[in-house]
Amino acid sequence: MKSGLLRPVRLVFNLLRRRRVWQWGSLVLLNLPLLGLWTQVCAPVLNCHSCPWAVFACPIGVAGHLISWHVFPLYVLGTMLVWGALFGRIVCGWVCPFGLVQDYLHKIPSPKWRLPRWTRYLKYGVLLTSVILVPFFIGLSNRAFFCSLCPVGTLESMLPAVVASGDWAAFLRSWARTLALILILLFGVVAMRSFCKTLCPIGAFLALCNRFSGYSLHYNQDTCSSCELCLAGCPMDVDIAEMENKAGGVTLTASSECILCLNCTRNCHTSGLSWSFWTLVGGGRKR
């Protein structure tokens, strides 16, 4: 009787442990007009607020506009800092709708590439130039502003508008946006999460927060069997052995690239990897 009552609870608990459930749930909740219009509140993911269904604001779009008005985006920065300090890049792995799109794109059979290591630093340049410097010094009416070429905006905002109006020539008129989207989607097929790794400005900000975020991943050198199964499952190509050297075998999320998808903890057959939220809760495979 007791186990019968616990069964649905266990089922829900097991569902909530699945990353895809969170990703699909977030996609729906971030774009569910039934929830109303809350675009004065920033969601810490790249989800275009110009989408006809978007519920929350995109921090990059808002910050770009405020900076172009020479208004310091205190509220946006505060929101992002709270999210980043508590959860780090977990939103990239579990919440971001464009991350979900890229996860599926990479399942398309094709030759697969591993991006060179230096490309991961590009996203900091994108954050600095196209979200801060260009809006401040030049303004928003040029293609160097991030939103002008944002693939999420094209996918979530422009595409539904074009489909609704039937004005397919809009893709030609906005050829730069269209081309940017096509290239990013193609790169998403051949290189796992290539946009997150190289261009996403939110990813860049949260990557900096990964250094002190509440959620963190821990590597235990003593129990690691060096099987490298964790490397095989990592969508962000985090080199755990390299992190071991850098962080002295203590904390993996000293890597700014880790999106805490926990693929590595699932692949790990020893207790070499575990996660924790500060020291309050934690998990991982137990021996």
Added chain:
Amino acid sequence: MRKRILLGCLMTLLGAGMIAASSTRAFPVYDEDLPEDEFAFYQEVSEIRVTWDGTFAGVLRSSSTGRLVTTYDRDAPPERPACPT
């Protein structure tokens, strides 16, 4: 680990402090873009409302005076704005 937790707590508090401070900020948003020596009406607009304006270019910055100028009727009930880009 202790350093990390301390830094994480400090950053969370800093972020929360920034959100709290933003709730007290307000910006003068003018009805029209007039020269600086001419009288122009303005409203004090909260940062939350300016954030909302940031989702659809509801404000423009005057190139001559540097003032924030509204692009829509602020007395009308808010509705879903069109894409600015």
